[in-house]
Amino acid sequence: MLNSFGLLGMFLIIAILVTAAFVLIPIALRLVGLGARRNPNTDKYTIYECGMVSVGKTHIQFNFRYYFFAVLFVAFDVLAIFLFPWALWMGNAGVFELGAAVLLVVIVLIGYLYAWKKGVMQWK
Amino acid sequence: MAVDIAFWILAAIAVVSAVAVVTLRDVFRAAIFLILCFFTTAGIFVTLNADFLAAMQVLVYIGAVAILLIFAILFTRDVQQGNPSNKLKVPAAIVGVVLLGVMVSSAVTFGWPESVYLPELADTADIGQRLFSENGYVVPVQIAGLMLLAAAIGAIVLMREK
Amino acid sequence: MSYYLIAPQITVAGFAVAVIMLDLFVKQKRLLPIVSVVGLLGGLGASIALWGQTETGFTNVLSVDRLAIFFSVIFCGAAALVVLASRDYVRNNFSRFEGEYYALIMLSVVGMMFLAAARDLIAIYVSLELVGISLYILAAFGRDGKSSEAGLKYLLLGGVASAVLIYGMAVVFGITGQTSLAGIYQAVAAAGLGLDNGMLLLGVVFIIAGFGFKIASIPFQMWVPDVYEGAPTTVTAFLSVASKAAGFVVLIRIFLEAFGQDLAIVSGWAMIFAVLAVLSMTIGNVAAIVQTNIKRMLGYSSIAQAGYLMVGLAAVSKTIGAGVTDPEVLFGPTGLLFYIGCYGFANLGVFIAVIAISNKIKSDSIADYAGIGHRAPVIALAMSICLVSLIGLPPAAGFLAKFYLFNTAVHHGLTWLVVIAVLNTAISAYYYFRVVKVAWFGTSTSQEAVPSGWGLRFALGISVAGVLVLFFYPSGVLDIARSAAEAVSGIALSAP
Numbered sequence: 001m002l003n004s005f006g007l008l009g010m011f012l013i014i015a016i017l018v019t020a021a022f023v024l025i026p027i028a029l030r031l032v033g034l035g036a037r038r039n040p041n042t043d044k045y046t047i048y049e050c051g052m053v054s055v056g057k058t059h060i061q062f063n064f065r066y067y068f069f070a071v072l073f074v075a076f077d078v079l080a081i082f083l084f085p086w087a088l089w090m091g092n093a094g095v096f097e098l099g100a101a102v103l104l105v106v107i108v109l110i111g112y113l114y115a116w117k118k119g120v121m122q123w124k
Numbered sequence: 125m126a127v128d129i130a131f132w133i134l135a136a137i138a139v140v141s142a143v144a145v146v147t148l149r150d151v152f153r154a155a156i157f158l159i160l161c162f163f164t165t166a167g168i169f170v171t172l173n174a175d176f177l178a179a180m181q182v183l184v185y186i187g188a189v190a191i192l193l194i195f196a197i198l199f200t201r202d203v204q205q206g207n208p209s210n211k212l213k214v215p216a217a218i219v220g221v222v223l224l225g226v227m228v229s230s231a232v233t234f235g236w237p238e239s240v241y242l243p244e245l246a247d248t249a250d251i252g253q254r255l256f257s258e259n260g261y262v263v264p265v266q267i268a269g270l271m272l273l274a275a276a277i278g279a280i281v282l283m284r285e286k
Numbered sequence: 287m288s289y290y291l292i293a294p295q296i297t298v299a300g301f302a303v304a305v306i307m308l309d310l311f312v313k314q315k316r317l318l319p320i321v322s323v324v325g326l327l328g329g330l331g332a333s334i335a336l337w338g339q340t341e342t343g344f345t346n347v348l349s350v351d352r353l354a355i356f357f358s359v360i361f362c363g364a365a366a367l368v369v370l371a372s373r374d375y376v377r378n379n380f381s382r383f384e385g386e387y388y389a390l391i392m393l394s395v396v397g398m399m400f401l402a403a404a405r406d407l408i409a410i411y412v413s414l415e416l417v418g419i420s421l422y423i424l425a426a427f428g429r430d431g432k433s434s435e436a437g438l439k440y441l442l443l444g445g446v447a448s449a450v451l452i453y454g455m456a457v458v459f460g461i462t463g464q465t466s467l468a469g470i471y472q473a474v475a476a477a478g479l480g481l482d483n484g485m486l487l488l489g490v491v492f493i494i495a496g497f498g499f500k501i502a503s504i505p506f507q508m509w510v511p512d513v514y515e516g517a518p519t520t521v522t523a524f525l526s527v528a529s530k531a532a533g534f535v536v537l538i539r540i541f542l543e544a545f546g547q548d549l550a551i552v553s554g555w556a557m558i559f560a561v562l563a564v565l566s567m568t569i570g571n572v573a574a575i576v577q578t579n580i581k582r583m584l585g586y587s588s589i590a591q592a593g594y595l596m597v598g599l600a601a602v603s604k605t606i607g608a609g610v611t612d613p614e615v616l617f618g619p620t621g622l623l624f625y626i627g628c629y630g631f632a633n634l635g636v637f638i639a640v641i642a643i644s645n646k647i648k649s650d651s652i653a654d655y656a657g658i659g660h661r662a663p664v665i666a667l668a669m670s671i672c673l674v675s676l677i678g679l680p681p682a683a684g685f686l687a688k689f690y691l692f693n694t695a696v697h698h699g700l701t702w703l704v705v706i707a708v709l710n711t712a713i714s715a716y717y718y719f720r721v722v723k724v725a726w727f728g729t730s731t732s733q734e735a736v737p738s739g740w741g742l743r744f745a746l747g748i749s750v751a752g753v754l755v756l757f758f759y760p761s762g763v764l765d766i767a768r769s770a771a772e773a774v775s776g777i778a779l780s781a782p
Binding site for chain 1: 130133134137160163164167170171175176178179180183184189191196198199200248249250251253256257262265266268269270272273275276279
Binding site: 260263267 | 292299306347348383386389390393394396397400406408409412413415416419420422423426427437460461483484485487488
């Protein structure tokens with residue numbers, strides 16, 4: 001059955017491989033570590049490559065302003081879902097369908113305009 | 125056959141990761157397992173030839189919902205303490221198991237009718253036609269647009285300093 | 287396609303966008319409530335103008351029949367009254383978000399009007415979410431922690447209810463292969479399914495659970511007291527009338543249009559509603575007695591009122607499927623529609639009075655209402671009339687509403703249910719009268735008058751007038767309710 005859905009099959013293979021990687025990589029790392037000799041010292045635990053030794057807790061509370069961007073991103077992500085099948089079909093679509101999609105975009109853009117005018121995009 | 129094997133692998137991983145989401149005490153790891161659960165669900169959609177749903181699953185659930193969830197974890201303090209303990213664990217488990225039993229037993233015993241239509245080939249363009257054409261769901265799509273507008277306004281209202 | 291049929295929705299949505307734009311680009315905030323009321327009255331007028339039309343349009347997705355129009359008028363009217371009454375409250379409590387407040391109320395009205403017209407599970411679900419999201423945000427508008435808690439609680443429990451509902455819809459779709467209500471009707475009839483089939487029962491129960499949340503029926507009522515107390519009072523007023531009516535219109539439509547095949551299936555789900563009605567009435571009324579906060583009390587009272595309303599859904603068995611066309615036998619949903627109209631006026635009246643009083647005394651405790659009768663005689667009198675209507679005593683519309691509804695139920699052989707409902711009415715008299723007693727015979731610590739704006743007074747006047755007019759001249763509205771209820775039952779009867 002998958003033969004008739006080449007691209008889908010590719011996606012399926014990727015899906016399986018990614019999930020397998022999620023599960024197998026930690027196991028593989030553990031296995032690799034089993035046979036290794038361990039003689040740790042402070043240098044081995046310093047940050048590799050670049051950067052500084054962190055001061056204080058690394059698990060800090062992030063600035064909540066990121067939240068606005070996340071929310072707007074979700075709104076447009078959902079909009080993209082509606083536009084994706086529409087775009088695939090657009091070749092056969094008439095003026096009505098174009099208008100419907102434009103109306104949808106305009107409605108969501110009002111929310112964007114609102115956010116813009118309210119200064120959400122500014123980092124004060 | 126290959127599809128069946130793929131389905132069972134994906135389904136098993138999906139269930140295991142879903143259990144991990146609710147049992148792990150570290151919220152961040154729970155979020156990561158939620159992503160795994162979403163991804164396997166997308167894979168299951170592929171085995172059912174539902175390519176549009178699979179794409180949606182990846183785009184929205186992994187691309188947006190999981191990101192939002194991880195953002196939310198980053199905004200909180202003291203996430204290391206993990207999930208607060210739940211006093212109602214046992215009654216909730218009983219209710220959950222009973223509900224699952226009822227749902228599974230009625231789904232298994234029910235003689236599902238065979239659809240008279242041939243299974244349609246997964247075609248995202250057809251979905252576009254259904255959604256936007258005059259005889260389709262063009263009005264509900266616009267309602268969904270209004271819903272996004274309300275959600276965007278509301279999210280901003282709720283987060284601004286009161 | 288006949289897009290003039292959704293003119294009311296388009297009007298209100300357009301004005302909602304206009305309010306957002308005015309809020310962004312015009313400094314003069316005084317315009318906002320005026321524009322909102324104009325938009326809502328425009329929607330109301332457009333709905334009334336559609337009453338006579340014969341076309342119902344939109345293939346199987348939407349159907350603008352008389353039932354939809356009846357409820358559109360209720361939604362627009364209730365929202366207009368709430369907006370009129372909320373100017374001072376909004377100024378005092380969340381003046382920074384005036385525009386957003388009015389816009390979200392109007393967007394939820396748009397969702398409710400689409401909900402009333404939706405004839406397809408997808409359209410129903412999307413409209414329900416538009417209503418839900420707007421209301422979750424509105425519940426969290428207040429500045430205090432209680433309001434945030436109310437919003438969060440409403441959102442979380444509402445999300446669970448939505449999930450249950452969509453699962454039920456998925457089950458029904460899985461059985462029938464159809465999302466349109468007419469298609470479900472035919473598929474269920476063709477397969478000869480009944481509620482003794484576990485899967486269909488599961489779907490039906492899940493759908494009732496999802497909407498039981500909206501109408502605040504017992505066992506899905508746990509959000510009501512906290513949300514009613516914590517949400518801004520204007521939002522509570524809107525929730526208690528419009529959101530409940532929206533839940534009922536969908537229940538009427540789904541169950542009459544999709545599950546009205548024969549007497550067996552109809553009496554099956556009618557019995558579910560009868561049991562839920564008994565539970566809601568009894569638990570709601572008993573719990574209301576011990577409340578000390580008026581908003582919590584009205585919350586439990588609204589649970590009990592949902593119970594009375596469900597009597598109307600239980601009293602359908604003789605009208606559908608069995609082919610009884612005896613005009614003497616009233617149709618349960620007719621009584622339900624009339625009751626919703628009376629309940630809407632009375633409950634809005636009480637809440638508008640509560641808004642006016644809380645603007646002054648900054649408290650929702652019933653004990654603080656002592657002596658309000660002397661400080662604000664007009665407002666207290668209006669509130670008393672509306673409370674009397676909620677009990678169901680003359681000379682208020684609630685009496686006739688209960689009379690018609692219970693009379694119908696007796697005709698449908700539900701005497702036991704009516705006996706329980708009447709007993710509950712007696713219980714409810716205790717806590718409603720307690721507020722009246724405290725207001726008129728309590729001694730107040732202050733003698734200051736309670737001020738009120740013209741908009742609030744006007745809205746209160748309309749509510750009281752509605753309560754009285756529906757008592758003295760019920761026939762016109764009753765005819766409209768009958769015509770609206772039969773619009774939907776007609777579809778069920780004529781389908782093959």
